[in-house]
Amino acid sequence: MAFRHSYLYSIFWPRLKRNRLALLGGAVVLALFLVSLAAPLISPYDPNAINAWKVLSPPSWQHWFGTDELGRDVLSRVLYGARISLKVGFVAVGIAVTIGTVVGLLSGYYSGAVDAVLMRLVDIMLCFPAFFLILAVITFLEPSIWYIMIVIGLTGWMGVARLVRAETLSIREMDYIMAARCIGCSNARIIFRHILPNAVSPVLVSATLGVAGAILTESALSFLGIGVQPPTPSWGNILTSGKDYIEFAWWLSLFPGLAILVTVLAYNLLGEGIRDALDPRVKR
Amino acid sequence: MTTYLLKRILLLIPLMFGITLITFAVIHLAPGEPVEMQMAMNPKVGKEARDRLTKFYGLDKPLHEQYLSWVGKLARLDLGRSFSPDGRPVKDKIKERLPITISLNIIALILEFGLAIPIGILAATRRDTWLDKGITVFVFVGFAVPTFWLALLLMYLFGVRLGWLPISGLHTLGSDSWGTLHYLWDMAKHLVMPVMVASFGSLAGLSRYMRSAMLNVISQDYITTARAKGLPERIVIYKHALRNALLPLITLLGFSIPGLIGGSVIFETIYAIPGMGQLFYQGVMSRDYPVVMGILVIGAFLTLLGNLIADLCYALADPRIRHGEG
Numbered sequence: 362m363a364f365r366h367s368y369l370y371s372i373f374w375p376r377l378k379r380n381r382l383a384l385l386g387g388a389v390v391l392a393l394f395l396v397s398l399a400a401p402l403i404s405p406y407d408p409n410a411i412n413a414w415k416v417l418s419p420p421s422w423q424h425w426f427g428t429d430e431l432g433r434d435v436l437s438r439v440l441y442g443a444r445i446s447l448k449v450g451f452v453a454v455g456i457a458v459t460i461g462t463v464v465g466l467l468s469g470y471y472s473g474a475v476d477a478v479l480m481r482l483v484d485i486m487l488c489f490p491a492f493f494l495i496l497a498v499i500t501f502l503e504p505s506i507w508y509i510m511i512v513i514g515l516t517g518w519m520g521v522a523r524l525v526r527a528e529t530l531s532i533r534e535m536d537y538i539m540a541a542r543c544i545g546c547s548n549a550r551i552i553f554r555h556i557l558p559n560a561v562s563p564v565l566v567s568a569t570l571g572v573a574g575a576i577l578t579e580s581a582l583s584f585l586g587i588g589v590q591p592p593t594p595s596w597g598n599i600l601t602s603g604k605d606y607i608e609f610a611w612w613l614s615l616f617p618g619l620a621i622l623v624t625v626l627a628y629n630l631l632g633e634g635i636r637d638a639l640d641p642r643v644k645r
Numbered sequence: 646m647t648t649y650l651l652k653r654i655l656l657l658i659p660l661m662f663g664i665t666l667i668t669f670a671v672i673h674l675a676p677g678e679p680v681e682m683q684m685a686m687n688p689k690v691g692k693e694a695r696d697r698l699t700k701f702y703g704l705d706k707p708l709h710e711q712y713l714s715w716v717g718k719l720a721r722l723d724l725g726r727s728f729s730p731d732g733r734p735v736k737d738k739i740k741e742r743l744p745i746t747i748s749l750n751i752i753a754l755i756l757e758f759g760l761a762i763p764i765g766i767l768a769a770t771r772r773d774t775w776l777d778k779g780i781t782v783f784v785f786v787g788f789a790v791p792t793f794w795l796a797l798l799l800m801y802l803f804g805v806r807l808g809w810l811p812i813s814g815l816h817t818l819g820s821d822s823w824g825t826l827h828y829l830w831d832m833a834k835h836l837v838m839p840v841m842v843a844s845f846g847s848l849a850g851l852s853r854y855m856r857s858a859m860l861n862v863i864s865q866d867y868i869t870t871a872r873a874k875g876l877p878e879r880i881v882i883y884k885h886a887l888r889n890a891l892l893p894l895i896t897l898l899g900f901s902i903p904g905l906i907g908g909s910v911i912f913e914t915i916y917a918i919p920g921m922g923q924l925f926y927q928g929v930m931s932r933d934y935p936v937v938m939g940i941l942v943i944g945a946f947l948t949l950l951g952n953l954i955a956d957l958c959y960a961l962a963d964p965r966i967r968h969g970e971g
Contacts, residue, residue, distance in 0.1 A: 485663035485945075486667070488903065488945040488952075489903065489945045490903040490904070490945075490948070492907030492908070492910055493925060493940065494671065496910065496925070497671055498671055500929040500932070501672070577791055580793075581792075581911060584791075585926065587930075600794060604797055607801050607805060611801055614801060618794035618797070621789075621791050621794065622789050622794070623789075626789035629785060629788055629789060
């Protein structure tokens with residue numbers, strides 16, 4: 362990790378701890394992890410069990426969130442949906458952060474032609490309405506959750522690249538980089554051993570916020586019917602039937618949407634909290 | 646200023662080239678041929694017909710030749726013909742839908758800025774009060790609400806429960822024969838929900854941005870000077886601070902274009918509005934390559950143009966840049 366232990370314990374954590382909203386966000390994120398791990402244990406029903414006698418029944422003691430058009434328990438489906446969201450969030454952001462970091466490091470370290478080409482690529486990618494690009498690619502591929510994660514990652518690395526480049530540009534001028542060069546470190550060693558660990562802390566913030574964005578994108582794709590395919594439950598595709606039965610079953614639309622809202626809110630609060638804790642200018 | 650302008654316009658050329666290259670690569674490197682899609686829909690077609698189709702679309706040529714011929718046509722504003730049964734030129738299809746999406750987005754933008762600027766000023770001038778905290782909560786929730794979910798909730802509330810607003814399309818069937826006023830009123834009612842959804846998405850971010858821009862300006866020396874010479878707070882904020890706080894919003898306007906165009910897919914599909922977003926969605930679902938490529942390229946070019954205009958406006962509005970000091 363980027364932080365020296367002393368920094369982590371003496372500055373970062375105490376600052377984060379004082380931010381109650383960020384802690385709340387962190388707690389929700391943690392809870393979501395547990396829920397998706399324990400989904401089979403805590404779901405009251407099998408998420409795919411069809412019950413023809415209980416089609417579209419409103420919330421009750423047996424079915425807290427009601428049932429859908431096939432009589433499946435919405436609560437169980439929402440709990441299982443947490444798994445998809447977490448997976449998409451982390452893998453997509455992992456891809457985006459990896460690409461963005463490498464591009465940013467190369468661009469900032471070598472400058473000149475490499476920088477010009479890579480940054481123009483960033484400019485070009487930023488011109489495309491991201492959602493259009495994702496939609497275009499995904500529909501030409503077989504529907505699969507892996508493709509969704511890859512494509513969301515491939516269209517979301519530009520911000521990280523710019524951040525890391527800016528960091529690299531300033532780190533490159535530091536004396537310890539000069540020292541590393543003098544003792545004969547290779548470029549690769551300087552980039553990955555000396556610059557990278559010092560350039561990643563702003564990435565942490567954009568990664569946390571990125572998870573929220575990826576979850577929103579996945580749910581929108583699944584809602585449009587090109588993301589996670591039924592019967593696998595995802596918050597987005599439960600909302601699709603919510604739309605179809607909006608005149609009879611409000612619960613189908615309300616609960617999965619709330620799940621998305623709470624999750625995204627939690628990641629955003631945590632991300633903002635990390636930003637404030639990392640920012641030396643913010644004094645509390 | 647002229648050199649700046651010239652440089653910006655020259656830079657457009659490699660960017661436009663890159664946009665076409667990426668669009669082409671995205672569509673052609675993805676597995677699955679458009680011809681196969683058409684075959685899959687109609688398995689009775691034999692190999693001969695398949696070859697004929699491949700030849701017809703020029704898919705038998707090497708990739709670089711396909712790219713060059715596509716870009717050549719693009720330069721002459723020819724986007725090819727749609728693969729859909731009507732086979733109409735893509736340009737015509739886009740032409741009849743682009744105005745709808747653009748005017749919808751402009752209405753949404755006006756609403757957004759009209760609300761976000763006063764909200765941001767309020768939050769900044771009443772910093773750390775309950776009002777500011779309330780606005781911050783609203784902003785965070787606003788960031789997290791999925792637009793399509795908001796669209797569903799509005800649909801349920803205003804369309805199903807209250808029955809105040811129509812839930813799909815731009816006009817009521819048969820409204821052509823009504824008087825002008827009635828016709829416009831009908832259209833306005835159809836537009837309320839889509840515009841609300843379109844503007845809500847960026848409202849939160851924009852007001853937060855406005856708040857921090859305003860806070861930034863207020864902390865500067867010239868504001869302290871203005872206060873020290875005894876100007877009323879109202880004049881300090883609205884006359885001295887506001888103009889400088891608005892500057893960064895111009896850049897943001899340019900940046901928000903791709904998001905707006907991308908977001909139109911969602912609300913146009915939900916509310917069945919015949920705009921670009923819906924056309925793109927239909928094109929993507931039926932693997933209509935020319936339509937998809939055409940809209941991708943046009944969407945990206947519009948963004949490029951929007952960014953250029955925003956930067957120029959910024960330069961015009963800020964004397965520090967206009968006179969070449971910044």
